[in-house]
Amino acid sequence: MVRIANGQGFWGDSLEAPLEQIRRGPIDYLTLDYLAEVTMSILQKQRSRDPKSGYARDFVDMVARGGADILERDIKIVANAGGVNPNACRTAVSKALGRSGVKIAVVAGDDISDRLDELLESGVELKSMDTGEPLSTVRDRVQSANVYFGAAPIAEALGMGAQFVITGRCTDTGLVLGPMIHEFGWSLNDWDKLAAGTIAGHTVECGAQCTGGNCQVNWDTIPDFADIGYPIVEATPDGNFAITKHQGTGGRVTVASVKEQLLYEMGDPHEYITPDCVADFTTIHLEQDGPDRVRFSGIKGRPATNMYKVSISYSAGFKAIGMLAYSWPDAYRKAQAADRILRKRLDNLGLKFEAVRAEFVGVNACHGPLAGEPPPDIAEVALRFGVRSNDRAAVERFTKEIAPLALNGPPVVTGLGSGRPKVEEIVAYWPALIPKSCVTPQISVEES
Amino acid sequence: MARVQLVRIAHARSGDKGDTANVGLSALKPELYPILAQQVTAERVQKHFSGICFGKVERFELPNLGALNFLLHESLDGGGTLSLKADAQGKTYSAALLRMEIEVPDGLLLKDPVSS
Numbered sequence: 001m002v003r004i005a006n007g008q009g010f011w012g013d014s015l016e017a018p019l020e021q022i023r024r025g026p027i028d029y030l031t032l033d034y035l036a037e038v039t040m041s042i043l044q045k046q047r048s049r050d051p052k053s054g055y056a057r058d059f060v061d062m063v064a065r066g067g068a069d070i071l072e073r074d075i076k077i078v079a080n081a082g083g084v085n086p087n088a089c090r091t092a093v094s095k096a097l098g099r100s101g102v103k104i105a106v107v108a109g110d111d112i113s114d115r116l117d118e119l120l121e122s123g124v125e126l127k128s129m130d131t132g133e134p135l136s137t138v139r140d141r142v143q144s145a146n147v148y149f150g151a152a153p154i155a156e157a158l159g160m161g162a163q164f165v166i167t168g169r170c171t172d173t174g175l176v177l178g179p180m181i182h183e184f185g186w187s188l189n190d191w192d193k194l195a196a197g198t199i200a201g202h203t204v205e206c207g208a209q210c211t212g213g214n215c216q217v218n219w220d221t222i223p224d225f226a227d228i229g230y231p232i233v234e235a236t237p238d239g240n241f242a243i244t245k246h247q248g249t250g251g252r253v254t255v256a257s258v259k260e261q262l263l264y265e266m267g268d269p270h271e272y273i274t275p276d277c278v279a280d281f282t283t284i285h286l287e288q289d290g291p292d293r294v295r296f297s298g299i300k301g302r303p304a305t306n307m308y309k310v311s312i313s314y315s316a317g318f319k320a321i322g323m324l325a326y327s328w329p330d331a332y333r334k335a336q337a338a339d340r341i342l343r344k345r346l347d348n349l350g351l352k353f354e355a356v357r358a359e360f361v362g363v364n365a366c367h368g369p370l371a372g373e374p375p376p377d378i379a380e381v382a383l384r385f386g387v388r389s390n391d392r393a394a395v396e397r398f399t400k401e402i403a404p405l406a407l408n409g410p411p412v413v414t415g416l417g418s419g420r421p422k423v424e425e426i427v428a429y430w431p432a433l434i435p436k437s438c439v440t441p442q443i444s445v446e447e448s
Numbered sequence: 449m450a451r452v453q454l455v456r457i458a459h460a461r462s463g464d465k466g467d468t469a470n471v472g473l474s475a476l477k478p479e480l481y482p483i484l485a486q487q488v489t490a491e492r493v494q495k496h497f498s499g500i501c502f503g504k505v506e507r508f509e510l511p512n513l514g515a516l517n518f519l520l521h522e523s524l525d526g527g528g529t530l531s532l533k534a535d536a537q538g539k540t541y542s543a544a545l546l547r548m549e550i551e552v553p554d555g556l557l558l559k560d561p562v563s564s
Contacts (some may be wrong), residue, residue, distance in 0.1 A: 038529060130466040216459040216542070217476070256459060256474070259513055263472020265463035266517050269510050282510050300513075316530060357525065357532035365533075366540035369499035370547050386532035426529050429466070 002183045004176050004200075004233040008032035008079075009207030011039050013055065017207060017230045019066045022075060025246035027232060028183075030070075031175040032079040033205060034059055037429045040144040040169065041313035043083035044113075044414055054085030055092070055166075064096040069085060071099060074163075078154055082166040084111060084144065089166050094448035102448040105162035107153045109442040110169040112310065112434075119438065126310065126432040135432065141315040143162045147434060148309045150275030151197065152188060153441035154178025160445045169311060173201030173274050176233060184237040188276070195279035195301025196239035198272065202279075203261055203296075204231040210243060210261035211292075212251035215259075224250025234293075244293040253292040255270045271302075275309075275436075278302040306432040316428035317354065318395040321386040322402035322421040323361070327412045331381040332374050334410040335360055336382050341409055343400055346387075353398075355388040384415065388426070395423050452552045458484060458496045460542035467527040468503075469538030471545045474515040480556060481514035486548040493518050500541075518545070 005027040007018030011034045021030055034056035040339070047054030059081030064069070070077060082089045087105040093104060112119065116139070120126065126135035126145075135142070146169035155178045157165045177197035178184065186193045203210050211231050212222040229249025234242040243258055245251055262281060268271070269281035278301060285298035326334040339358040346356075361382035364371035374381070387398045399421045406413055454460075454473070457480045462471045473488060475481040490507040497505070503521025510517065524538055525531040537540075 001543060011564075214461070216461075256476075258462035259474050259515060260459065260472070262513065263461050263470070263474065263510075263515060263517055266472055267465065267519065269508050269517055282512055284512055286513065319532060321532065353523070355532055359534050361534065366535050367500075367544045367547070370496070370544050383532055386530055388530070404486050428530050429528050431466070 002029070002179065002235045003027045004029040004031060004179055004235055006031050006176070006204035006231050008034060009205065009209060011036045013207055015058065015062070018062045020249070021230055021246070022066050022069045022073065024229070024249055027075055029076045029078060029179045029192040032059065032077070032081065033172050033175065033203070034079060034081045034180065035083065035169060037311060038313045038427045040084055040146050040311065041427045043085070044144045047080060047085055052088050055089035058082040060092040060096050063093050067097045071097070071102065076158065076179065078165045078178060080167045080170050080175065082106060082108070082168045084168065086166050086168050088440040090446065093164060093166065097448050098448055101346055102164065103162045103445050104164040104448055105157035105160060105443060105445045107157055107167040107170065107441055107443050109440055110147045110149055111145070112147055112439060113142070116142065116145055119434070124434055124438060126312065126434065129431040129433065131355060135312065136429065138314045138430065142414050143313045145310060145312045147439050148275060148311060149441050150174040151177035151181055152276065153443055155181035157443050157445065158182035158443055160443070162445050171274050172205035173198045174205060174276065176201035177276060180235050183235070191277050191301035192299060193239040194277035195298070196241065196299040197235070198274050198277060198279045198301070199281065199284060199296065199299055200217065200233045200235060200241050202272070203258060204233055206261060206264065207231065208251060209264065210258050211245045211253050212257050215257045215260055217251070217256040222252045226250065239270055239299065240295065240297045242293050242295045244291060253294055255286050255288050255294055258286065258294045273305060275304060277304050286380050289321065305438050306438060310432045310434050312430040312432060313427050314430055316426040317388060317390040318392045319386060319388040319426055320395050320399045320421045320423050322399065323382050323384050323385060323416055323418060324402060324405055325380055325382040325414050325416050326410065327380045328377060331378050332360065332363055334412070335381040337410045338405055338413070339385065342385055342401060342405065346398060349397065351394045351397055353387040353389045354395060357386045359384045383390070392423060399423060449551045450554055450557065451549050454488070454548050454550065455544065456557070457552065458546065460545055461536050462540070462542035464524055464527055464537040466526065467522050467524050468472035469520045469523045469541050471517055471518045471520065471541050473490060473518065473545060474513065478514050481511065483510060483550070483556065488516060488548070490518065490519055492548070493545065496545070497523065500544070
């Protein structure tokens with residue numbers, strides 16, 4: 001049995017979770033996800049300012065803090081922390097480990113930003129999976145383009161003896177499936193087993209969101225959130241596995257907590273498509289196996305497609321959001337009045353936006369029309385007002401119209417201490433498909 | 449029969465993919481799944497989310513998990529970084545679906561609601 005722990009569900013997740021996974025009990029692998037959809041563009045910008053950067057620095061910090069334990073306990077680390085500069089990440093990790101002879105693999109080749117024109121010319125349209133438009137419509141605004149590799153290159157890197165595997169863009173599920181393929185010698189055509197590993201990966205890829213985090217069932221009796229345990233896959237060669245967490249940590253692993261995560265970011269459950277296989281979530285059988293352990297069995301899969309998904313980011317204008325809170329009495333009416341006044345002022349200034357949105361926090365910002373009318377004596381309501389435009393100057397001008405309302409609008413208002421809103425450049429996500437034959441993962445192993 | 453809010457008999461989790469939100473709805477007990485499957489149709493969910501969802505609603509069934517999955521197209525103001533919504537990723541849509549009411553035979557009702 002192999003224990004594969006997840007220590008990071010997304011870029012910005014708990015800094016302590018990886019270390020807790022290493023220290024609170026035995027694990028064989030620690031997997032970490034540092035790349036959100038548009039992270040690559042942020043890392044590109046970093047690298048253009050400093051050629052030695054462009055990777056997730058949090059990962060190197062984690063290695064500096066936990067390296068001694070990782071090496072002593074012989075834990076293998078698989079992380080997509082490489083970003084747009086996995087080689088630089090390896091160099092930094094090597095330094096942070098402070099020990100020579102540790103094998104560190106880099107899986108690269110996912111970055112196709114230099115090849116976009118060549119690919120477009122050869123007939124690979126890179127159409128948006130959301131809208132069907134060809135990439136040519138935003139070609140001059142593209143900031144990054146990275147292919148999602150799967151588990152196979154990770155398994156190969158582990159097979160070359162690597163203790164650390166640092167990738168660029170890859171699927172979250174591949175981080176977990178890769179170790180299973182390596183440990184159990186699974187064939188890359190064993191669709192049922194690959195589907196099982198994929199589903200294990202999907203279950204743990206959001207960290208504590210399967211161990212009681214964000215769980216709706218009896219949430220207020222879930223023990224010790226402050227010390228919540230992140231998930232661990234107990235994997236076996238037959239493809240069956242269990243999800244659990246370290247003993248003595250907080251949280252709760254139940255069929256309910258795990259089911260909620262299974263449904264998260266789910267499209268058609270019959271075909272959960274990854275580079276490695278197509279997994280069928282309608283074949284999963286779940287069973288509670290004692291406290292904080294859920295067993296998965298019966299999983300079936302189908303052959304992988306011949307395409308990789310590509311994550312492309314592009315500039316899509318600017319936006320800014322301002323907030324003002326109105327207190328009782330008549331909090332909602334005052335916030336609504338402020339909305340009308342603000343719109344009129346922006347109009348008077350001749351400012352045009354592609355989108356303007358007002359929401360009332362404390363009333364309907366989450367559930368919109370389903371929220372109904374608030375009680376008339378509601379204690380406080382915040383107006384959250386946002387604009388979006390390709391014209392940066394217009395968005396900038398809007399940001400200066402929030403503060404004045406504290407003095408020249410409806411009464412009893414506070415700015416919530418947030419100061420003037422900031423103009424944000426919108427970097428939007430363009431998911432596309434590319435034939436697998438166009439791209440090859442490049443795996444290299446070096447010793448620290 | 450009684451009119452019951454889904455929050456009494458189900459739990460849910462929502463996520464996003466571009467401008468589409470997914471809401472997974474799971475029966476609190478296996479014996480409650482058939483009534484969910486029968487009554488929580490794509491059409492009813494579409495109606496429930498009017499003013500929020502401006503595209504079509506698709507429904508998928510996972511009888512093995514006693515769950516349904518709904519895709520709410522065009523429900524996130526463009527989604528991701530484009531969206532001006534406070535809940536740009538639709539994380540609270542799970543609870544929004546649980547506000548919906550259906551008819552449940554008296555024998556199937558749980559004694560207590562989900563929360564304390």
